[in-house]
Amino acid sequence: MSERAVRARVTQEVAEVIATRRVGAYQHITLVAPGVAELARPGQFVALAVGGETSGTLLRRSFSIHKVSPSGTYGGTVEIVVSAVGVGTRWIVEREPHDTIDVVGPLGKAFPLPTEPVACVLVGGGYGSAPLFWLAGELRDRGCHVEMVLGAASEDKLFGVVEARRSCDGVTVTTDDGSAGQRGWVSDPLPEIIDRTGAGVVYGCGPMGMLESITRVAQAHGAVAQVAVEESMACGVGVCMTCVMPVVGSDGKTRMVRSCVEGPVFRGDRVRWDAFDGGHARVPDDAVGAPKVGGH
Numbered sequence: 397m398s399e400r401a402v403r404a405r406v407t408q409e410v411a412e413v414i415a416t417r418r419v420g421a422y423q424h425i426t427l428v429a430p431g432v433a434e435l436a437r438p439g440q441f442v443a444l445a446v447g448g449e450t451s452g453t454l455l456r457r458s459f460s461i462h463k464v465s466p467s468g469t470y471g472g473t474v475e476i477v478v479s480a481v482g483v484g485t486r487w488i489v490e491r492e493p494h495d496t497i498d499v500v501g502p503l504g505k506a507f508p509l510p511t512e513p514v515a516c517v518l519v520g521g522g523y524g525s526a527p528l529f530w531l532a533g534e535l536r537d538r539g540c541h542v543e544m545v546l547g548a549a550s551e552d553k554l555f556g557v558v559e560a561r562r563s564c565d566g567v568t569v570t571t572d573d574g575s576a577g578q579r580g581w582v583s584d585p586l587p588e589i590i591d592r593t594g595a596g597v598v599y600g601c602g603p604m605g606m607l608e609s610i611t612r613v614a615q616a617h618g619a620v621a622q623v624a625v626e627e628s629m630a631c632g633v634g635v636c637m638t639c640v641m642p643v644v645g646s647d648g649k650t651r652m653v654r655s656c657v658e659g660p661v662f663r664g665d666r667v668r669w670d671a672f673d674g675g676h677a678r679v680p681d682d683a684v685g686a687p688k689v690g691g692h
Contacts, residue, residue, distance in 0.1 A: 521602025
């Protein structure tokens with residue numbers, strides 16, 4: 397699909413908050429945004445303006461879409477999960493019912509869905525698991541066996557464990573400190589789950605280090621990884637270039653691509669994980685257009 401066609405499937409709405417509740421360390425917010433709800437697919441995201449009309453906070457904040465309801469009492473709704481870590485996200489979680497937020501979406505590329513029933517493992521880190529529940533429903537509607545692995549640093553940072561147990565064929569929980577489930581990382585139980593289920597696809601959303609580890613496990617056990625990356629996105633529409641990252645194309649060449657437009661979902665084996673350091677990506681020396689020694 398061309399970039400112009402992608403833009404045609406994006407809308408901007410002044411969305412009303414109709415529900416907001418605390419879930420562990422996060423805030424679960426439901427917005428009336430019928431245009432976004434009608435167009436969105438699992439894996440896409442929305443970008444929210446923060447601070448109101450007179451705010452000096454210019455950049456939007458991006459969030460994976462947790463769920464949508466195309467119709468209902470209030471019209472189509474979009475659900476997001478927010479972690480309050482800065483001025484912008486704190487402003488969002490302080491919104492109350494009937495407050496409004498300017499929303500642009502749906503943005504980015506969705507998770508690719510298998511054309512035939514296949515066992516799938518969905519792996520989420522912290523509130524990065526938010527888009528996986530909608531995805532799980534779509535996969536099960538296609539006859540797929542679906543298992544989920546949810547991990548976090550501690551029990552309060554997990555999201556959706558109860559919901560996962562209702563919607564998936566199997567659920568495994570890990571925490572770094574052992575406060576819930578088994579102690580360790582989400583990549584620890586993944587080999588056994590892939591081998592036991594014969595999974596062909598591993599879907600992931602969470603921190604970049606986690607996505608790298610589940611990609612390597614998937615490759616080693618004959619599965620394809622599809623990962624939704626957590627790159628910082630200042631605009632969400634491909635203009636600012638702050639979210640570029642190195643990805644290998646079908647021609648075998650590495651290019652710096654915009655994760656908000658070409659992603660956020662990529663095949664894990666196409667991401668140049670070797671170029672990431674501390675969560676930030678450098679331009680690999682062999683990338684198309686990379687600076688050469690000695691300058692121009």
